Amino acid sequence: MGRNLTKRSEDYSKWYNELVVRADLAENSAVRGCMVIKPYGFAIWEHMQTELDKMFKDSGHSNAYFPLFVPKSLFEAEEKNAEGFAKECAIVTHYRLENDPENQGKLRVDANAKLEEELIVRPTSEAIIWNTYKNWIQSYRDLPILLNQWANVVRWEMRTRLFLRTAEFLWQEGHTAHATKNEAIAETKQMNEIYARFAENFMGIPVIQGTKSESERFAGAVETYCIEALMQDGKALQAGTAHFLGQNFAKAFDVKFANKEGGLDYVWATSWGVSTRLMGALIMTHSDDQGLVLPPNLAPHQVVIVPIYKGDEQRQQVLKSAREIKEQLQDVGIRVKLDDRDTHTPGFKFNDYELKGVPIRLGIGPKDIEKGSVELARRDNLTKSFVSQEAIASHIKNLLEEIQQNLFDRALSFREEHITEVDSFEDFKKTLKDKGGFVSAHWDGTQETENRIKQETKATIRCIPIDNPSENGKCIYSGNPSNQRVLFAKAY
């Protein structure tokens, strides 16, 4: 159990890999780079989906579904986008298998069933969607189109890690079409803001909103907004992006509309997405050497009750109390599990739920019943206390809110402690090496400088924070003038 996990201080990467598998979140599959998301991990993802879906719908978006495949000729239409994804595409070339005459019981690709045009398994859906929007948009009355889809996408990554970088992953991708540039930019900012609220309020992950430098932009975007989170090992993680696509896709797919004045304009576009990568952010923000730590909002079980007894008589008595407590908690909307399995010891269960990050564990035995109390263990700070069974539901409801807030506050303190302003390249390198985190520094705005800093330090510009104060200074690398600081970090 938790005890046998590699310690974070020993090998953070190994700790992460072990935790994902042993907390039953996901595992590698027989398909190179593709993961199996296990029921416990998937239940967490479902909570994210439900909340995000609600936020999207509350802001006027609807769901739809577009094909998994993109014909090559459509894929290559927007050149920058195509160039960005061409090197990591799974490609369908045939549509039939046949019996292998040389291998009894085996199959081989039927050479006669070659597709006339290859199909790309979508790495992202701008191309297929804008080719569709072309037929939906004639006039300004058809705008805006505000759609989202929940889907799987495939990017053939060479080095994969569970949740963080997998060949297939699950995500949502919003694709909107607008009559004006300003409206599209407002939509992009709104969706980035929604992601930030979701990450902070629902997942307990503090994020910095900003825009990307040109070299970190989405392929085909005019501007990429992002939310950047900081992991416990001092590396940043891009947790969501919203792209202002300008008229690039409208031009590539010839999507024009009759405007109010009677003229013909190209349509303005945005796209935005978050993925199962958020599971990685979740783990590396809150968890500890004992295992996963879940914010109550995301926990499949917010409370687990473990009965402690010897013999059948005690068992009946303890289970009766445990069931009463369970009902009281359920009645106020708490997700609670009573683990009444007779095949495992309380000690085993304690360790297992600790490993799996259940926010509150209640232990109840004969002595507790006598005293009218239960033992309560908090997963976030590993403290234990005895609480009265009276009014337990409202006590726990409040405590869950407190834990949710505590996890955010703790992560925020850590993040604030790990934003370091530096004014020289020496300090820059030293900070990255000794402390990690975000390094706030002046940059001359050129790709060349950005690339050199990356080559020398592996740090990249994570974002230019929105509402960044203007400040005159000198680029830490080139010494050239700069009018604002940007945030650098090593990143996942």
Next chain:
Amino acid sequence: MGRNLTKRSEDYSKWYNELVVRADLAENSAVRGCMVIKPYGFAIWEHMQTELDKMFKDSGHSNAYFPLFVPKSLFEAEEKNAEGFAKECAIVTHYRLENDPENQGKLRVDANAKLEEELIVRPTSEAIIWNTYKNWIQSYRDLPILLNQWANVVRWEMRTRLFLRTAEFLWQEGHTAHATKNEAIAETKQMNEIYARFAENFMGIPVIQGTKSESERFAGAVETYCIEALMQDGKALQAGTAHFLGQNFAKAFDVKFANKEGGLDYVWATSWGVSTRLMGALIMTHSDDQGLVLPPNLAPHQVVIVPIYKGDEQRQQVLKSAREIKEQLQDVGIRVKLDDRDTHTPGFKFNDYELKGVPIRLGIGPKDIEKGSVELARRDNLTKSFVSQEAIASHIKNLLEEIQQNLFDRALSFREEHITEVDSFEDFKKTLKDKGGFVSAHWDGTQETENRIKQETKATIRCIPIDNPSENGKCIYSGNPSNQRVLFAKAY
């Protein structure tokens, strides 16, 4: 609008195709055989998903996610299953594109990026899942495993039709593992029963539960249970299936468990699924020459309010009343839309919501306000009436239930009228030709007879109803003895 739809009596197939597109449910995409599910159609599918997901979870199942791709060597492991799907597989052979040196700005498949082993885009997931279960199951304590996934699958059909038969479709697939044969059979029956309850109570579609004959069974199953519905044109539609897979997949993937007695057994399996094909069943059960008819349970908007006015003063007055009614309906949980667009006439809106199948339409104008009433139009029977604004919410709530029931009753009457018992092959053919529907007839139980009947009449055995009464008779085709009737029909 509705007026211009092809009539069902003229050309049922054409009516269906037009309806799907014009009611904004789905359309063909740029990818051969793949559809775009439009927001209105997808919202209906989401209601199905939500209800089914609840039913699955209430019966102890959890969701998970398994890879989109199946390596060829796993795909071919269960031979019958592989044989059943080999001829309709999309196959990924490469993982990279490169610039085409002969075509500026175009891409081509990079011949150096050929996969060592081809990947099949899942047509169904038994293979990849049982290869995973192998590592999850050691002992009877690990059983049962009760999982479901919501996913896209690809079957390269040559003739496709929106929702009914598409190259890519959305579905859920349950995959369970059990220690005993009886438990697996009970699970199969339970899931078929859940599908039947869902179809009847939620979608208003009466279904017959039964088992398939050998030739209609799922490839790799020992027994296939199904729910069969009857469409308005007298053709049957298989609306869901649940398969008892025996130990076929456990043997193919060597999945054994230590039983309670200390021996080693192969694990017993089931799988079960319904898909976006249900959208086709929905349309062809309830809709009419005016367009879609939606059971209230599935309707994205159960009620639409259309304000009728001339000039701004009337508009303010009417909208005020309309908003009050909207709030009253929302307060009792009714999904209601107020269409206050100024760009479309009431007549246009009436037609559009009729085409889109909104169960109840309320029209409200200045005269209605004077009289304290609204005009209410029911979509199911196209009747209109005036109802008092007082207590309108409870009235409409009851009416929605009545409409839901009425649609089911109507479909049930039609289905009952279209089950015909015949005792000769002459009557069999005549019934199929003149009346359609299910034909209940004696069959000798051989595949040969089944095939010949299919060749001569295009009718197949839809199912052997569960709890079928035993009855001695003679096969309508061969004259050989038979001890039960089975249901034949032409089918989608």
